[in-house]
Amino acid sequence: MKDIFSYNVDINKNAYMNWRTNKHEHIKNMIVITKGFMMSSIILVEQILNNNRNKNADIVVFPILFNANHAIELYLKAITWTLNIILDKHEKIEGNHDIKQIFNVVCSRVNEFEKSKEKKEQFKKLTINLKDYLNELYIKIEDKSNGKYKDNMDFSRYPFNTKYVNHFYIDQFDNVVIDLENFLLRFTEIGTNLNTIAEHYLYDFLEAGY
Template sequence: MNNVFSYNADIEKNAYLNWRTSKHDHIHNMIVLADGFMSAATLLAKQVLLDNVDKKADLLIFPILFNANHGIEVYLKAISWSLNILNNTGKRFDPHHKLNKLLEKNISLVNTFENDSEKLKTFNSMIDPLEKYLNELSSKIESVTDKGKEVYKIDFSRYTLDVKNEPQFYINEFRNVVVDIENFIVVFESIHTSLNNIANHYLYYNEEN
């Protein structure tokens, strides 16, 4: 058995980690990884639809959701980094994992940078599916403790227990907690396209100015 990090004689059976990335462009590299995570989510979901007689969807939904959410996070951080450069803030991106807060930061940065009302209207239209999804997600994983501390359990697709060893939202539910895979693909392909276009738009704007 060969090492995992090794060549196959058939070039079509190799994956090159540094073919799409560049040591000179870290924001571009983040977009590459974000694209990969979101593509993995939808490709796996489509594969499930081809044959789910063995109910593999019940297992694969966890890596599907993890990839989708992590892809969103990396896209939003890449967009923030570009916009922080354009707005001369001296910052990169917020280091936390709260997707709704990362989107709020992006909206704020776009509103600071853009003066054209039509461009703002287009941006708002593009992120509408993402806003709706993140609101839905927050209703499942976000809560406030008795002491007023916000809890955001984005690890729900990685572990069945949270950091305090409490069950995630779907564990103790009596009724089925379900994801419509067909609808998931429609929603996340839309989100993926919008985030990729926005991320590349501000990246190229930076490079041209």
């Protein structure tokens, strides 16, 4: 059996993991990987929308959600790290895997960095769709018994949390449904806007020597 980490004679059938990354560019590397996670989520949705005769959407939705949420996490951490450097803070990445908390940190950093009301409003417009999604998501994953959701961001990786308590969709009697056409529209916008923000602060400020 051929090794997975090996060449194909057709260059278009190879994936080069280090062509777009650089050992000296940590934040840029995060953005590169982030694009891959968001792109894979979008591609999976497009393929399922094109052909769902076998109802594979019911199982492929889990990696779709995981990839999309992980992309959000990485984008927000890249933005946080960039702004922390610009603002001369000692932290790099904050918030573990709690993407709502990380988003709140990003909002705080943007408000601290941006001086004009217009720039702050522009950021809010670019992230309103993301904010709405996070509010919707956390209503689903929040553990109502103790008000915590630390272990529940893994809802798309495992059917239960670290205490083996079922995630929200397992115990729900009624159907828990995702409109994939709506998902495609929403996450295409979320991904585009987060990439715009991340690259704006990285290239227009940090690498420009602000």
